Amino acid sequence: MIPAIQLTGLTYAYPDGTAALREVRLTVAPGECVGLLGPNGSGKSTLLRHLNGILPERFPEAGGAVAIQGEVVAAGNLGVIRRQVGLMFQDADDQLFCATVREDVAFGPQQLGLGPDEVAARVQHALEEVGLVHLGHRPPHHLSSGEKRRACLAGLLACAPSILVLDEPTSGLDPRGRRELIALLRSVRATKLIATHDLELVVELCPRAVILDGGRIIADGPTAALLDDEPLMLAHGLERPHILQHRHPHEVKPETRSTKSEAPAPASERAR
Amino acid sequence: MTVLTPPSFASGDPRANRAVLCWPAAAKMAGALVLIAGTAVVPAGWKLWFAGVALLLGVVWALGRLPPGPVLRRLLALSPFVAGVALAAAWSPGGVLDWKITALRSGLCLATVILLAQATPFAEMLAVMRRVHVPALLVTTIALMHRYLFVLADEAERMRRARASRTFTTGRRFAWWAAATVVGQLFVRATERAERVYDAMCARGWR
Amino acid sequence: MHIPDGFLDAKTALATGALSVAGLGYALREVRRELPPRRVPLLGLAAAFLFAAQMVNFPVMGGTSGHLVGGALVAVLLGPAAAVVVVATVLIVQCFLFADGGVMALGANLFNMGLTATVGGYAVYRGVARLLPGLRGRVAALAFAGWCSTIIAAAACAGQLAWSGTVAWRVGFPAMVGVHALIGLGEGAVSALVLLAIARTRPDLLPDQPGIAATPGRVGPFVVFGLLVTVGIALFVAPFACPWPDGLESVATRLGFNHPVSSPLLPALAADYQLPGITSPGLATALAGATGALVVFLLAIGFSRLVVPREGPALKTEN
Numbered sequence: 001m002i003p004a005i006q007l008t009g010l011t012y013a014y015p016d017g018t019a020a021l022r023e024v025r026l027t028v029a030p031g032e033c034v035g036l037l038g039p040n041g042s043g044k045s046t047l048l049r050h051l052n053g054i055l056p057e058r059f060p061e062a063g064g065a066v067a068i069q070g071e072v073v074a075a076g077n078l079g080v081i082r083r084q085v086g087l088m089f090q091d092a093d094d095q096l097f098c099a100t101v102r103e104d105v106a107f108g109p110q111q112l113g114l115g116p117d118e119v120a121a122r123v124q125h126a127l128e129e130v131g132l133v134h135l136g137h138r139p140p141h142h143l144s145s146g147e148k149r150r151a152c153l154a155g156l157l158a159c160a161p162s163i164l165v166l167d168e169p170t171s172g173l174d175p176r177g178r179r180e181l182i183a184l185l186r187s188v189r190a191t192k193l194i195a196t197h198d199l200e201l202v203v204e205l206c207p208r209a210v211i212l213d214g215g216r217i218i219a220d221g222p223t224a225a226l227l228d229d230e231p232l233m234l235a236h237g238l239e240r241p242h243i244l245q246h247r248h249p250h251e252v253k254p255e256t257r258s259t260k261s262e263a264p265a266p267a268s269e270r271a272r
Numbered sequence: 273m274t275v276l277t278p279p280s281f282a283s284g285d286p287r288a289n290r291a292v293l294c295w296p297a298a299a300k301m302a303g304a305l306v307l308i309a310g311t312a313v314v315p316a317g318w319k320l321w322f323a324g325v326a327l328l329l330g331v332v333w334a335l336g337r338l339p340p341g342p343v344l345r346r347l348l349a350l351s352p353f354v355a356g357v358a359l360a361a362a363w364s365p366g367g368v369l370d371w372k373i374t375a376l377r378s379g380l381c382l383a384t385v386i387l388l389a390q391a392t393p394f395a396e397m398l399a400v401m402r403r404v405h406v407p408a409l410l411v412t413t414i415a416l417m418h419r420y421l422f423v424l425a426d427e428a429e430r431m432r433r434a435r436a437s438r439t440f441t442t443g444r445r446f447a448w449w450a451a452a453t454v455v456g457q458l459f460v461r462a463t464e465r466a467e468r469v470y471d472a473m474c475a476r477g478w479r
Numbered sequence: 480m481h482i483p484d485g486f487l488d489a490k491t492a493l494a495t496g497a498l499s500v501a502g503l504g505y506a507l508r509e510v511r512r513e514l515p516p517r518r519v520p521l522l523g524l525a526a527a528f529l530f531a532a533q534m535v536n537f538p539v540m541g542g543t544s545g546h547l548v549g550g551a552l553v554a555v556l557l558g559p560a561a562a563v564v565v566v567a568t569v570l571i572v573q574c575f576l577f578a579d580g581g582v583m584a585l586g587a588n589l590f591n592m593g594l595t596a597t598v599g600g601y602a603v604y605r606g607v608a609r610l611l612p613g614l615r616g617r618v619a620a621l622a623f624a625g626w627c628s629t630i631i632a633a634a635a636c637a638g639q640l641a642w643s644g645t646v647a648w649r650v651g652f653p654a655m656v657g658v659h660a661l662i663g664l665g666e667g668a669v670s671a672l673v674l675l676a677i678a679r680t681r682p683d684l685l686p687d688q689p690g691i692a693a694t695p696g697r698v699g700p701f702v703v704f705g706l707l708v709t710v711g712i713a714l715f716v717a718p719f720a721c722p723w724p725d726g727l728e729s730v731a732t733r734l735g736f737n738h739p740v741s742s743p744l745l746p747a748l749a750a751d752y753q754l755p756g757i758t759s760p761g762l763a764t765a766l767a768g769a770t771g772a773l774v775v776f777l778l779a780i781g782f783s784r785l786v787v788p789r790e791g792p793a794l795k796t797e798n
Contacts, residue, residue, distance in 0.1 A: 054471050079477065087475045093423055094468040097520075099395035099415055111477030139395065141422045159476065305582065312583040313489045346578060351483050356654060357646055374645065377485025378581070385578045394576065407507050409519070413568045416523020417530065418576070424524075424531040432535065447538050449676075452669060455532045455547065456676030459556065462528035463684055466521040473520065 002070040004030045004163050004191040005051060010065040012046060012056060012215075020046045022215040024065075028191060030162070035202030035223060036195040038212035039237025044167070044195040045090065047212065051165050051193070052085040053078040068163065083112065086156035086190075088166045092148035096140035101132060101151050104140065108159035126158040130184060146177025153184065163191045170198045199227060199241035211236055292336030297396035298403070304388040308381045316373045325380050329387060338390045343383050354378060394418055420465070428458050480548075480636055480659070481573065481588055484581030488643040494714055495639060496586030502594045502707045503567050509560035509700055522561060526568040529553060533569075537669055545665040550592055551600030551628040552670040555621055556677075558686065559601045560700055567593040587639050590711055591632040598704040600628030611780070614678055619783035622671035626775050629663030630656060638715025660771065667775075668782060675786060 005028040012021040020043045028034050038044050049055040050066050050073070059075045066073040068081050089095050098104035105126050109119040127133045130150040135143065143151060149169060156164065169185070170178045182201055185192065196202060202209055202223055209223040213236040219226055227233060230240040307325055314321050333340060358371045398418075401411050431454045439450060487495075510522070529549050536544040554562035570588050573579040580588045607620035637655040641648035677684055 049471070052475055054474065078474075079479075082475060082477055089468065089472055089475075091468065093420075094465060095472040097416065097419055097469050097472065099398055099419065100393075103395060107473075107478075108476040111479075137393070137395075139393075140419065155476065308484055308582045312484050312487070312492070312581070353483055353486060357486070370645075374485050378483045381484030381581055381583070382578050385575065385582060389576050389578070397575065407504070409507050409511055409522075410503070410564065410568070412519070413522040413526060413564060414571060416520055417526035417568050417572055420524055420527040421530045421572070424527045425534060428531045428535060444538055448669070448672060451535050451537050452672035453676045455535055455669075455673045456680065458532055458535075459525075459528050459673070459677060460681050460684065462524040463521060463681075466518070466524040469520040469524070470517055479516075 001029065003027045003067075004032070004069060005193065006067040006070075007047075007050075008065050008067070010047070010050060012050065015057070020215050021050075024212075024215070024217055026210060026217060026220070028193060030191050031189075032208060033192040033206045034194070035206035035209040036193060036212060037197075037199070037202065037209055037236075037238055038195075042212045042237075043215040044212055048087060048165050048167050048193070048195055051163075052082050052087045054087075083159065084161055085163045085165060086159060086161035088149075088152050088156060088164070088169060090167045090171065092145065092152050093140070095152045095155065096143075096148060098140075100137055100139055101143070101154075102127070102136040104151065105136075105154045105158050108155055112159060122158045122160075126154040129157055129188075130154045131180075144177065146173050146180060149173065149177070149181055150184065153181075153188075157188065161190060163193070164188065166192070166194045166196075168196055168198075169194065170196065170201055199238065200243045203227060203241055203243050211238070213237065292332055292338070292391050295391070297392050298400045300388055300392050301397065301400055304384050307384050311377050311380045311384070316370075322376055322380060325384075329380070329383050332387060332391075336391055338387065342390070343386045346382055346386065347379050351378065416469070420462075423465075424458060424462060427461060428454060431457060480592060480632055481570075481580030482584040482591075482636065482639070484583050486581070486643065486645050487584050487587055487639060488645075491639050491643045491715075492583045492586055494586075495590045495711070498707050498711050499567075499586045499589035499594065502563060502704060503589065505700075505703050505707075506560045506563035506567075510564055513558075514561060521557070522564055523568070525553060525557060525561075525565045526572070529565060529569050530572070532673075537665065539665070545662070545669070547669045547673070548592065548596070548629070548666055549670065550597035550632075551604060551621060551624045551666075552673055554597050554601035555604055555617075555624075555670075555674065556684070556686070559598050559704065562597045562601065563593055563704075566597050587636070591635045591639075594704065595635050595708050595711065596628035596632040598701075599631045599708060600624040602701065602705075603627045607776075611783075614675075615783045615787045617678075618671045618675055618787050619779045621674050622667040622779035622782050623776050625667030625670035626660075626663035626779070627772070629659045629666045630772075633659035633663075635711060635715055638712075642715050664775070664778070667779060671779075671782065672786065 005026065007024050007026040010021050010024040011019075013019045024043075024047060036044055036047070046055065051068065053059075053066075053073045053075075056064075059073075064072050064074055068084055071077060071080065073081050096104050098107055102123055105123045106119050109122045114122070123136075124133070127136055130153055132147065132150055132154060135147060135151075140148060140151065166185075170181055173181065178198075178201075182204060185194075186205055192206075194201070194206060206223055208221065209219075209226045210217060211219040211226065211232070218236055219229075219232060224244065227238075227241055228244050233240050307328070310321065311325055354371070354375045357374055398411060398415050401414070402408070432451075435450050435454060439446070514522075532549060533546050535547065537546065538544045550562065550566050553565050556562075557565065567589055570580060570585065570593055574582060574585050574588070601624070604620045604624035607623055608617055610616070611619055633655040634652065637646070637648065637651040640646040640651045640655075646654075674685075
């Protein structure tokens with residue numbers, strides 16, 4: 001089976017020379033939902049930007065280290081790659097750059113070259129999926145942060161990507177906005193890679209978690225096991241989420257604490 | 273000084289139900305242009321024209337149930353130009369009648385533009401501009417400016433407040449340097465945001 | 480300096496409109512040609528920046544405060560063609576969305592603030608920066624350029640008002656230029672301080688400007704913009720700034736829009752600029768202007784020395 005995302009020894013340094021990513025190896029299967037964790041400055045955002053070809057600034061001549069659906073990301077196929085990978089940036093304001101929500105959601109389909117009817121249909125469908133039809137005519141600066149995030153997601157969904165990559169989707173949201181977004185993400189069908197500090201979100205949505213620190217993958221495994229490993233979490237600027245400290249009806253049984261290698265089947269993974 | 277409140281629009285209301293607001297933007301813009309052009313150049317003696325325009329504006333305002341506040345405020349805040357011309361009229365030949373007519377023209381045109389802005393969402397104005405083949409680069413620039421001017425204005429205000437909270441000296445010299453650093457920082461942030469917007473546009477397929 | 484509607488007559492509106500459209504069109508072409516795609520959103524963001532920056536208060540005295548206009552500053556930061564587009568965008572949005580500046584007067588406002596102030600200021604900056612080295616030189620150059628841009632725009636504005644018959648030249652010119660000679664000092668100072676602030680935190684954002692070792696930029700833009708500005712000056716300023724004593728009245732009468740002379744209500748406030756020993760008022764005005772400019776130039780250099788610390792042992796004698 002062709003992996004949705006495959007990183008084979010991705011290494012990247014910023015223009016000023018600071019190393020950002022070192023020999024990152026990661027494979028994400030189609031349909032998986034993976035949480036990417038790590039302290040600030042670990043390289044999460046940098047890694048995500050490699051997935052749709054925003055980075056590196058200049059692609060190497062001889063094959064790159066990033067493959068999407070089996071195709072190596074290179075300067076020549078960015079259009080194809082970006083059709084498959086929907087990247088949601090950290091700052092919603094950067095992404096909502098059109099005059100109204102509808103226009104913004106329509107941007108992607110228009111760039112794909114679809115006809116006006118198809119574009120309108122996709123916009124309507126995307127707005128319905130995120131529950132923002134009633135706000136379609138509003139300018140983005142009239143939206144709350146939660147609504148802005150959902151509008152960004154609608155803009156991505158309108159392009160029907162097979163892979164969704166999200167950078168801190170719940171940061172800055174109030175509890176209601178957060179809950180709405182999590183529910184939305186749960187319902188979306190796509191391969192998902194979510195970089196976040198929101199540990200509870202990872203426990204809820206992602207059966208698998210990856211820890212990045214200093215540009216290197218430190219750990220990669222079942223979420224409950226990884227996040228329950230307190231020394232590991234603390235060593236890399238994280239912590240054991242409260243959700244695992246109490247018996248959560250949807251998650252971990254207490255026995256898992258001593259059997260790190262065993263992967264419990266979280267009840268939240270509902271087959272669709 | 274500019275009035276920095278984005279022209280508010282009936283929140284959530286499908287505009288199809290509101291008079292004036294549902295009129296096609298192109299018609300509103302063209303109409304406003306005709307009114308303004310006419311008011312600006314008709315001879316001073318055409319009192320009927322001025323009366324007619326004022327009446328028309330009033331009717332449209334009432335129909336659309338638009339807030340009169342912004343217009344009245346702007347009219348009351350006498351433009352330096354009007355004041356200057358009034359002064360000049362007091363000192364130089366030409367008589368006092370002239371400056372009153374000038375003020376009237378200016379006021380009517382001002383009211384027309386404000387009415388247009390209140391009755392037309394900016395997105396629609398942009399669409400009209402695209403249709404009349406205003407260069408794409410200019411329309412994009414105007415669109416992006418409008419989109420981000422509130423964002424940057426907020427950032428400027430936050431920086432100013434943060435600065436003010438940490439300022440214990442009151443010297444004018446210091447205040448100028450503080451204000452200059454706010455402006456400088458604003459430019460830096462604008463540049464960085466522009467890069468991110470570019471990345472976001474590319475991420476969704478823009479070339 | 481946003482001229483409202485009703486102050487300019489049809490011919491002035493048309494003439495300024497034509498010049499502005501030509502200038503803006505050319506600037507757009509230049510930008511499309513020279514600006515990498517990566518920087519396209521920067522135009523819009525820079526316009527938003529300029530708008531927001533114009534709201535920042537620079538306290539003057541009492542409760543009043545000054546504000547940056549920023550044409551010369553943006554020209555230094557982004558280049559003249561991009562600056563024309565940016566300032567034009569700001570003026571257009573201000574006109575239609577905030578009723579700041581008339582719709583019929585948009586052409587004039589674009590010509591004054593978008594073309595003349597921006598490109599003129601940039602030309603002055605380039606010229607002066609060539610003479611004065613280092614960061615101090617750039618700061619002084621921008622301080623002076625900011626003042627010049629304000630003055631030139633004010634003169635053009637006065638000319639347009641006179642050409643429309645709204646305010647006679649002999650009242651409008653001294654009033655506009657006099658007031659803006661003071662305002663321009665603030666504009667220059669603030670522009671220079673902002674440049675300094677950016678140079679301190681993100682020097683990489685400042686474009687590579689020619690210092691002493693001047694690499695000439697493309698001449699084309701200067702020629703085209705210069706031509707447009709010159710035509711405008713010829714239309715709006717030259718007929719009035721005639722060197723001959725009665726030239727003002729005679730030209731006005733010949734062109735047919737002189738007001739009937741009745742005795743003024745109050746004695747004339749604006750006397751012609753006179754320097755002792757010089758009889759021709761026109762020449763006196765020119766000399767007074769030149770002296771004023773020189774004074775401001777020296778002030779700009781002094782200002783730069785005040786705000787920029789000494790840069791190194793290589794600094795030779797000033798002036």
